[in-house]
Amino acid sequence: MSEKIELSIVMPCLNEAETLEICIRKAQSFLIKNHVRGEIIIADNGSTDGSQNIANLLNAQIVTILEKGYGSALRGGIKAASGKYIIMADADDSYDFESLLPFLTTLRSGSDFVIGNRFKGGIEKGAMPFLHKYLGNPVLSFLGRLFFRIEIGDFHCGLRGFSKEAYLKMNLKTTGMEFASEMIVKSKLNNLSMVEVPTKLHQDGRTRPPHLNTWRDGWRHLRFLLLYSPTWLFLIPGITLMVLGFCVSVLLIIQPVIIKHIMLDIHTLLYSSSMILIGFQFFVFYALTKIYAVENGLLPKSNRYNKLFKYLNLETGLITGGVFLIIGITLSFYGFSIWKDTHFGNLNPSHTFRIIIPAVFTILFGMQIIFFSLFFSILGLKNNPN
Structure with a gap:
C-alpha cells in the first residue's frame, strides 16, 4: 500500500x-x-x-x-x-x-x-x-x-x-x-x-x-x-428604532415637547410611531433570515435558534396581537366619543391626534404581530414535534 x-x-x-x-x-x-x-x-x-x-x-x-x-x-x-x-x-x-x-x-x-x-x-x-x-x-x-x-x-x-x-x-x-x-x-x-x-x-x-x-x-x-449576521443587520437596528420610537411617542402622547425654540408635537408623534412599526419589520426580517439561513444549511442550528420557536409561537403572537387590537379599538371608540360630543364638528387636532395616532398604530401593530405569528408558526412546524 x-x-x-x-x-x-x-x-x-x-x-x-x-x-x-x-x-x-x-x-x-x-x-x-x-x-x-x-x-x-x-x-x-x-x-x-x-x-x-x-x-x-x-x-x-x-x-x-x-x-x-x-x-x-x-x-x-x-x-x-x-x-x-x-x-x-x-x-x-x-x-x-x-x-x-x-x-x-x-x-x-x-x-x-x-x-x-x-x-x-x-x-x-x-x-x-x-x-x-x-x-x-x-x-x-x-x-x-x-x-x-x-x-x-x-x-x-x-x-x-x-x-x-x-x-x-x-x-x-x-x-x-x-x-x-x-x-x-x-x-x-x-x-x-x-x-x-x-x-x-x-x-x-x-x-x-x-x-x-x-x-x-x-x-x-x-x-x-x-x-450572515442578521443580528447586526436587522435585530440591533430594529430594537434601536423600536425603543427610540416608543420613548419619543410616550413623551409626545403626554404633551408637546419643547427643545429651546423647537416644539415637537403630533407631527413628530406620527413619525415616532412609524419608527416602532419599521423597527418591528426589522425584527421580522431578522427572524425570517435566521430561519432561512439555518434551514438551508447556511448557518448551523444553535440553542438560540431552538429557543426562537419556544418563545415566538402562534399562541403568544395571537394573544399579544389581540391585546394591541383591543387597545386600538378602545382608543378609536374613545376618539369617536370625543367627536360625538362636539356633534361631529371641528376638533382640536393637537388633542385628538394624541388619541387617534396611538389608536391607528396599535391596530396596525396588532395585525402585524398576528400575521407574523401565523407565518412564523408555519415555518416552525417541523421544529415542533408536539
Missing part, C-alpha cells in the same frame, strides 16, 4: 503562466526539504495562456473547474485533494510556498484552521494597494471581529491551511472572493479552532493587473458579513 498523502497544496489558477512555474517549484521544494508526503493541485478556472501545460510539465495535478469564480476554483480543487491537511494560496508568487512549515506544524498540533496575518508578518512595498492596506482590509476585518467575535486580524489573507475534516464541517457555498470571509465565519460558527501565523506578503510577479476588483469584491465581502 502506498503511503497516504498528508498535505495537499491547492492553487487557484486563471491565466497565471507568468508565475505558476515558480510557485509549483517552491511548493515542491518545501515538500522535499521537509520530507512531507504531499501533492500539488492546480484548480484551473479556464486559463487560456498555457498555464495547464506548465502544470503538466511540472507533474502537478490539474483539476478543471468550469464554474467561474475564486470560490468555485478553490472548492473544486479542495474537493479533489487527497491530503489530511490542505494549504491554499494564490499562484501569483505573492506568498512563499517554501515557508509553509509554520502552517503545517500548527495543523499537526491539532488546530482546525490556520490563517496568515500579513500585517504581523510584513507587507513588501507595492505588494498591497493603499486602499486595501489602510481601508478595505482593516475595516472589513474589524467588522468581522465585531459581528462574529472572531480574533482574526487579517480576514483576507489568501494563505491559509485547514484539515479536510474541518473543511467538510464548514459546508462552504459561495463562489466569488467572499469565499475567504465565508471560510472564517463558518469556522467560527462551527466552533473550529483558529490560529494566526505571521506571513510575509511579496509583490506578485505578474505584469497584468490582478483579478481582484477593489470596490466590487469589497462589497461582496461586506454583503456576506452582513447577511
Whole structure:
C-alpha cells in the first residue's frame, strides 16, 4: 500500500503562466526539504495562456473547474485533494510556498484552521494597494471581529491551511472572493479552532493587473458579513428604532415637547410611531433570515435558534396581537366619543391626534404581530414535534 498523502497544496489558477512555474517549484521544494508526503493541485478556472501545460510539465495535478469564480476554483480543487491537511494560496508568487512549515506544524498540533496575518508578518512595498492596506482590509476585518467575535486580524489573507475534516464541517457555498470571509465565519460558527501565523506578503510577479476588483469584491465581502449576521443587520437596528420610537411617542402622547425654540408635537408623534412599526419589520426580517439561513444549511442550528420557536409561537403572537387590537379599538371608540360630543364638528387636532395616532398604530401593530405569528408558526412546524 502506498503511503497516504498528508498535505495537499491547492492553487487557484486563471491565466497565471507568468508565475505558476515558480510557485509549483517552491511548493515542491518545501515538500522535499521537509520530507512531507504531499501533492500539488492546480484548480484551473479556464486559463487560456498555457498555464495547464506548465502544470503538466511540472507533474502537478490539474483539476478543471468550469464554474467561474475564486470560490468555485478553490472548492473544486479542495474537493479533489487527497491530503489530511490542505494549504491554499494564490499562484501569483505573492506568498512563499517554501515557508509553509509554520502552517503545517500548527495543523499537526491539532488546530482546525490556520490563517496568515500579513500585517504581523510584513507587507513588501507595492505588494498591497493603499486602499486595501489602510481601508478595505482593516475595516472589513474589524467588522468581522465585531459581528462574529472572531480574533482574526487579517480576514483576507489568501494563505491559509485547514484539515479536510474541518473543511467538510464548514459546508462552504459561495463562489466569488467572499469565499475567504465565508471560510472564517463558518469556522467560527462551527466552533473550529483558529490560529494566526505571521506571513510575509511579496509583490506578485505578474505584469497584468490582478483579478481582484477593489470596490466590487469589497462589497461582496461586506454583503456576506452582513447577511450572515442578521443580528447586526436587522435585530440591533430594529430594537434601536423600536425603543427610540416608543420613548419619543410616550413623551409626545403626554404633551408637546419643547427643545429651546423647537416644539415637537403630533407631527413628530406620527413619525415616532412609524419608527416602532419599521423597527418591528426589522425584527421580522431578522427572524425570517435566521430561519432561512439555518434551514438551508447556511448557518448551523444553535440553542438560540431552538429557543426562537419556544418563545415566538402562534399562541403568544395571537394573544399579544389581540391585546394591541383591543387597545386600538378602545382608543378609536374613545376618539369617536370625543367627536360625538362636539356633534361631529371641528376638533382640536393637537388633542385628538394624541388619541387617534396611538389608536391607528396599535391596530396596525396588532395585525402585524398576528400575521407574523401565523407565518412564523408555519415555518416552525417541523421544529415542533408536539
